[in-house]
Amino acid sequence: MTVTRQRTRRELGGLIAASAALLAAPAVLRAQAAARVVVIGGGFGGASCARALRNADGKLDVILVEANKIFTSCPLSNEVIAGLRDIGAQQFGYDRIAAEGVRVMLQAAVAIDAPAHKVTLADGATLAYDRLVLAPGIDLDFTALQGYDEAASTVMPHAYKAGEQTLLLRKQIEAMPDGGTVAIAVPANPSRCPPAPYERASLIAHYLKAHKPKSKVLILDAKDTFSQQKLFEQAWQELYPGMIERIPLSQGGRVTGVEVGTRTVITEFGNYNPDVANIIPPQKAGRIAVIAGAADRTGWCPIDAATFASTLVPDVHVIGDACLGGGIPKSAGAAQAQGKACAAVIARDLIARRIEPPPLTGVCYSLVAPDYAFSLSGVYQPKGDLFAEVEGSRTSPLDAPPAARANEAEATTAWFKALTHDAFG
Structure with missing residues (x-):
């Protein structure tokens, strides 16, 4: 070899x-x-x-x-x-x-x-x-949020390009005291992998539940609705009751800026001072x-x-x-x-x-716990200058049993292995 x-x-x-x-x-x-x-x-x-x-x-x-x-x-x-x-x-x-x-x-x-x-x-x-x-x-559009630039991301990480930012956010959450708050600022669409911030909130809650059970996750959202919302909210109620709070656009959830020195997150209706601020800017x-x-x-x-x-x-x-x-x-x-x-x-x-x-297909797995996942898949075809979804799209049912959620969690890992092997050999 x-x-x-x-x-x-x-x-x-x-x-x-x-x-x-x-x-x-x-x-x-x-x-x-x-x-x-x-x-x-x-x-x-x-x-x-x-x-x-x-x-x-x-x-x-x-x-x-x-x-x-x-x-x-x-x-x-x-x-x-x-x-x-x-x-x-x-x-x-x-x-x-x-x-x-x-x-x-x-x-x-x-x-x-x-x-x-x-x-x-x-x-x-x-x-x-x-x-x-x-x-x-x-x-990342570092001009979109007042006070948030590349330097600010070293204090309030976006972690939306994997690598150093991913590890920085992980270290900040590990260092946070029990009883603290992790705030996630979610941008409006179009955005890379729209369900990803909600998967992130779920898995952070999983970590907090095991290691810092008095803590919570706050989602400050620039949207009123989001992909697979009912599935996420059902999972949060089942797995993390009271740990995840989401403030949508219509209730003042859109983040407009930050103050890095005080770790303040500014929204249209008020300010927040979380222990960890994960700021995902527009793209x-x-x-x-x-x-x-x-x-x-x-x-x-x-x-x-x-x-x-x-x-x-x-x-x-x-x-x-x-x-x-x-x-x-x-x-x-x-x-x-x-x-x-x-x-x-x-x-x-x-x-x-x-x-x-x-065929132009897209499948997205959302992991909300190590043994709990759901998915959304679609088939698309050209329609003018854009792609339109055609019949045959599938989302995981709300009433799926625990075994089905566990199977989709296993499928998530298998899908990733196939995806990376196909791309990188």
């Missing part, structure tokens, strides 16, 4: 050196090369798209550009916050994708010249492309999408839903959380399905190979 692993690293080094040489080649030589697709963003959507493109035709030159050597998954990261899972179980590298023939560039893309079909990397190198796929995920498409000109004034990227082609920039496709998807959720499962479908479209256009795109 050791010999194989070393050989893979040497081969990867050779691929990177070869890519540098090709970048320096004259345009005439470049024109004779195989069609090239550059994918920016190595999350569930981008990694799946790059692998699917490579599998479609080995002659395609597929380059995956990702700033981070290690990807840290948001799905199941709420378990890390609650002390139920180690952060290492959330982390994945790109060695296997590189071994399959995808050229992995581990640095940031900093500029895109759409008319010239060129991407500039952080080290100054440039990549020409025939098609560009943007899968940048989300950025927008990842910055490279804005640089590319693919985001509109909403902060998100409009697309042709049938092809994922940007309606603003030619020969650019946008997948995953960054795009305006209509009925399809901003979730890992949906991003992965979009990545594969987008790869099928590009393969059809560039190499005239007919590949039947997979």
Whole structure:
């Protein structure tokens, strides 16, 4: 096993050196090369798209550009916050994708010249492309809440990009005295994984029930209703009676700002001083999408839903959380399905190979205790510039027995293993 692993690293080094040489080649030589697709963003959507493109035709030159050597998954990261899972179980590298023939560039893309079909990397190198796929995920809008910026997040963590923020929130909850309050500020939609804040509240309550039973969770919500609300509220009543309080939009729950020095959370109807403040700000498409000109004034990227082609920039496709998807959720499962479908479209256009795109599906599991979960799944199809949900969608029933909830908790882990294996090899 050791010999194989070393050989893979040497081969990867050779691929990177070869890519540098090709970048320096004259345009005439470049024109004779195989069609090239550059994918920016190595999350569930981008990694799946790059692998699917490579599998479609080995002659395609597929380059995956990702700033981070290690990807840290948001799905199941709420378990890390609650002390139920180690952060290492959330982390994945790109060695296997590189071994399959995808050229992995581990640095940031900093500029895109759409008319010239060129991407500039952080080290100054440039990549020409025939098609560009943007899968940048989300950025947090640090201008949306008064007083909340990136520096403030080191005191009042958002933990909505998994990694250091996840561990910071976990440490703050562990250090909180019994009888304290954890406040979670939830933004309005569109937002990454809309049920995630309520799953987080549930799992934090699970931790508090076991270790700090006099404590509570306060949800300050910029929405009046939310996905799977009845299922969550039923679970809270069954498992955590009196521990979780939610203040909706109509009752003054929308957070408008913070005062970091006093750990004050400001809403339209009053202020709160929780022991731990988890501030999830509004979101927008990842910055490279804005640089590319693919985001509109909403902060998100409009697309042709049938092809994922940007309606603003030619020969650019946008997948995953960054795009305006209509009925399809901003979730890992949906991003992965979009990545594969987008790869099928590009393969059809560039190499005239007919590949039947997979159905656009999205499934979301919400874990409210280690042995209690429910799910929401949907099937989507293009309708103009957006996706519409079609018949066949399913949500867990309210009257499901405990055994069914336990089965869905097991299914959550199985789903995650399948999702990450499919994306990262």
